[in-house]
Amino acid sequence: MADEKQTDELSQAELSCATENLKSEEQKENLESAKSDKNKVDILLKATGDAPIMKKKKWAVDAEKPIGWVMEFVKKYLKLEPEEKLFMYVNQTFAPSPDQIIRNLYECFGTDGKLVLHYCKSQAWG
Amino acid sequence: MDIDTITPEDFLASAKHFIEISDKIHDGWRIYEHKNEIHKSYIKKEAFITFKSQNELCLYKIEYVIFYNLSYGVPSFSFNVWNSPGTLLKLEEIRQMCFIQITKEEFYSVITQQEHPIFHRPYFIMHPCHTAQLLKEFKNKSRNIVVTFLGLISPLLRLNLSLEYGL
Numbered sequence: 001m002a003d004e005k006q007t008d009e010l011s012q013a014e015l016s017c018a019t020e021n022l023k024s025e026e027q028k029e030n031l032e033s034a035k036s037d038k039n040k041v042d043i044l045l046k047a048t049g050d051a052p053i054m055k056k057k058k059w060a061v062d063a064e065k066p067i068g069w070v071m072e073f074v075k076k077y078l079k080l081e082p083e084e085k086l087f088m089y090v091n092q093t094f095a096p097s098p099d100q101i102i103r104n105l106y107e108c109f110g111t112d113g114k115l116v117l118h119y120c121k122s123q124a125w126g
Numbered sequence: 127m128d129i130d131t132i133t134p135e136d137f138l139a140s141a142k143h144f145i146e147i148s149d150k151i152h153d154g155w156r157i158y159e160h161k162n163e164i165h166k167s168y169i170k171k172e173a174f175i176t177f178k179s180q181n182e183l184c185l186y187k188i189e190y191v192i193f194y195n196l197s198y199g200v201p202s203f204s205f206n207v208w209n210s211p212g213t214l215l216k217l218e219e220i221r222q223m224c225f226i227q228i229t230k231e232e233f234y235s236v237i238t239q240q241e242h243p244i245f246h247r248p249y250f251i252m253h254p255c256h257t258a259q260l261l262k263e264f265k266n267k268s269r270n271i272v273v274t275f276l277g278l279i280s281p282l283l284r285l286n287l288s289l290e291y292g293l
Contacts, residue, residue, distance in 0.1 A: 048263045048264070049260075049262075049263035068281075083232075087260065087277055087278065089264065089274065089277060090292050091269065091292050091293075092264050092267040092268055092269075092274075093264070093267075093268045093269045093270055093273050093274050093291075093292055094273050094274070094277065094287075094289075094291055094292025095274070095276070095277020095278070095280055096280070096287075096289065096292070097280040097281070097284075097285070097286070097287065098280075098281055100289075104289065105289070108289045108292070108293065109289075109292060109293070120260065120263050120264075122256055122259060122260050123256065
């Protein structure tokens with residue numbers, strides 16, 4: 001996402017304060033993707049079922065990070081209980097294993113310059 | 127009939143499609159179709175994996191079976207793991223091979239060793255009680271319900287499902 005003024009890119013250190021940086025995100029979502037920023041991938045997070053929606057849906061994340069890291073972030077962002085499980089799907093069909101690198105997923109499943117991920121939560125496995 | 131459940135016909139159709147992809151990428155899944163009682167059809171994969179435990183690289187044989195759970199109306203996942211001398215692994219050893227850190231209580235509440243409904247031999251079977259809830263979210267959107275179902279398992283076990291299944 002093109003967002004030079006205020007970086008809302010995710011990084012380990014910013015994870016905890018990420019929720020505070022979310023005030024004026026609405027207009028930024030309309031901006032064109034930053035093509036120059038090759039190390040970032042745009043992901044679009046969509047809620048499915050009874051999972052809470054996210055006010056900010058579009059995020060630029062480090063392409064080298066695993067998908068499990070995004071899942072951890074969403075869990076924190078949505079303030080899920082520790083016993084609640086989060087599942088992330090591409091194409092509403094396939095849940096990549098948590099160690100999959102986001103770049104791989106983007107190259108396989110990315111559309112219109114972004115990677116769409118559907119998430120849903122469940123009380124438990126099984 | 128409860129609309130949340132998957133019919134055996136749906137399961138079999140998805141399973142066949144799953145096998146088609148598997149054949150294309152040589153993933154080793156095979157289908158065992160039961161002509162008269164289609165709910166007894168299942169797909170199976172046997173694989174060898176290596177896992178490092180206590181600084182020792184060990185070889186294991188894993189058998190994954192996805193079958194149709196008639197009581198719950200959903201696909202179910204079962205597996206067995208053997209070490210190289212041929213002994214079945216215990217549940218605790220499997221927990222340590224898990225992808226994620228998971229407590230005993232939680233892991234034991236998800237996976238239980240029980241008699242397999244098709245093979246009538248002991249298998250580790252994942253509890254099916256929450257499967258329907260997840261699958262209903264994707265029921266009419268998913269391209270393949272078996273692939274979607276396997277998403278439930280991939281954080282728990284090293285299934286190494288290829289990205290091709292999602293395409």
